[in-house]
Amino acid sequence: MTAKIDNTSEAIRKSASPWRKEFFALMTIGLPMAATQLVQxxxxxxxxxxxxxxxxxxxAAGGLGLVLFYFLFVAGMGPAVATSPMVSQALGADGDDVRDARRSxxxxxWVVGIAAPICSLVYFFAEEFALMLGQPADVAALAEPYxxxxxxxxxxxLGVIVLRNFLAAxxxxxxxLYFIIATTALNTLLNYLLIYGNWGLPRLELVGAGIASSISHAVGFFALVIYINWEARAKRFNLFQRFFNPDWPRFIEVARLGWPxxxxxxxxxxxxxxxxxxxxxxGIDEMAAYQVALNVAAAxxxxxLGLSMAGSVRVGLMAGAKDLQGVRRASVMTLLCSVGAIMAVAIPVMxxxxxxxxxYLDESSPSNTAxxxxxxxxxxxxxxxxxxxAIQVAAAQALRGLKDVRVPMILTGISYWVIGFPVAAWLGLGTPLGAxxxxxxxxxxxLAASITLGWRLWLVTRDPA
Incomplete structure (x- = not known):
């Protein structure tokens, strides 16, 4: 029965219009990537x-700690994400070019493995940094060890992101997705043990949550390494053969594409x-509430985000194959599917x-009322x-699939820091609206980012004629 269903689906794909084919192709990698993002x-x-x-x-301290941690996580995401268009364009040009993909x-x-530990040394001054930014002393003191x-x-x-992008390509x-589900379950168990001190283990509170997350990330990475060395299609790339031999030209290329x-x-x-x-x-209540609302928005x-990452792969494959019409279809489909996905969540939240x-919070506790x-x-x-x-992330990811990263960097900086942040600071600190x-x-x-990045995507994907 399963084989019959698969054959029917394949027949539908073959007989479908180019747009329907693109939808099926995007969903094939997009739904697992989206679910993986959500679970992770x-x-x-x-x-x-x-x-x-x-x-x-x-x-509030946990929220502050995550904010500080993600400064460097975001910095490392550039090289990790850069491998996606490099691999997908190489395979789009030649599906058998395992060497080029392996190098990327x-x-x-290498880039994330070298840079992350060195840059992490700044976290030993996390409390001082938080105090410099005007955060409450008790919150800053709890955030640093976390x-x-x-x-x-x-x-x-970061290594998980590199390997996930390769597998998507x-x-x-x-x-x-399956590995992330398992590591999330592991993280929950370790939180239960280490935050609250259950089963005879020490009560470490925030530090316990940090240890649990670190262990979970490490387990997830090595699980993917084992899978790639076992699965037939991934194994042919020999990703970890002579892994410690340097390839400085490709190292520099990853870094150059990654920094924007x-x-x-x-x-x-x-x-x-x-x-x-x-x-x-x-105020502390406003800070805690902001963290909860931001957590919901990020979820x-x-x-x-997962669908648009898949869209980046699809755009890269089409670009590598020199298929301009395919690039446009992949870009538009990524935008439409990303908007549909986020609105399905945003409407219930509203x-x-x-x-x-x-x-998130115990409604019966008086301390949580405000x-x-x-x-x-x-x-x-x-x-x-x-x-x-949804619009801005879909446009940004489609542009990355084309290796167009420097102009979007400038447009994003203008949208967020020339337009958005001054408005947020003025309304928050200079008007009765407050938080x-x-x-x-x-x-x-x-809004500004969705307009500017959407405009850029239209420019670079229009018909040259």
Whole structure:
């Protein structure tokens, strides 16, 4: 019966129009990648939910710690993400070019493996950095050891992204989903043991959450290494054969393509993180509520992010094959599917903010009353900017599939830091809107990014004639 269904699906694909074929191709790798993104992000959701049981101050410190940690995570994502268009364009030009793909993946792992530990040394000054930015002293003191506990997992988390992008390019996107589900379950168990000190283990609270995340990232990375060395299609690339032999020209190429991507991702990540610092200057309750609302918005963002990452692979394959019509179809389909995915989540968030807020915080606790009220105010605005968030990430990923990274970097910087952040700072600190005004500023930033990046994508994919 299964074989009959598969044969029927294949017949539909062969007889379908180019647009339907593109939809099937995008969904084949996009749905597993989207689900993988969502499940992987759930590690953070689990951390926030379980840390939230310790109280608002710990929740605020956990949010601050994640913000500080993701400064370097985002910096490392550039080289990790850069391997995707390099591999997909090589395979689009020649599906049997295993050597070129292997060089890109191997040196992508080299870049993140070398840079992440060195850059992580700055985290030993996390408390001082947080205090310089005006964060409460008790929150800053709790955040630093949490960040340091997260550090060992950083190169493994980035390595997972490199290997996932490789598997997506060879249409093996499901395996990472299964491994991420397993490591998320492991993270939940370790949180239960190490945060609260169950089963005779020490009660480590925030530090325990950091250790649990680091272990989970490492386990996920090595599971993917084992799978790639076992699975028939992936195995033929011999990714880890003579792994420690340097390939400096490709190393430099990965770094050169990766740094604009890092800055582009960093512009957006720092926008949300800097907004957390703005909210932190208003109050601890506002800071905790911001973290919850941002966690919800980020969870909704994972589906369009995964689909758009798959879209980057599809655009890269078409670009490598010199198929301009295919590039346009892949770009448009990525935009449409990403918007549809995020709105499916954003509408319920807008309609039921109280239920979602209650999932994160104990409604019966008097200490959470003010935080819950603020979360309910923040969530509808976060849901409203979801549309623009989906458009900008789909456009950005399609452009990366074309290796067009420097102009989008500039456009993103203007949208977020010349337009968006000043509006957020003025509304948040200079008007009675307070923390709600910060969220309206974020909406303006994402609107600007969706317009500028969408315009850039239209320019580079239009018919040269």
């Amino acid at each position: 992000f759930s590690i953070n959701i689990v951390d926030v939910v379980m840390i939230g049981q310790l109280g608002p101050t710990h929740l 993946v191997r040196m992508g792992l 960040v340091i506990a997260l550090v060992p997992g950083l190169p493994f988390a 060879i249409e093996r996107a499901r395996a990472p 991507i890092s800055i582009t991702i960093g512009f957006e990540a720092m926008l949300f993180n800097a907004s957390l610092f703005l909210v932190g200057r208003i 909704a963002f994972m589906m369009p 309609l039921f903010p109280n239920k979602i807020a209650g999932f 935080v819950l009220a603020l979360v309910v105010l923040f969530l509808p605005i976060a849901a409203a900017f979801a549309l623009f968030d 709600v005004g910060v969220w309206w500023g974020l909406l303006v930033a994402l």
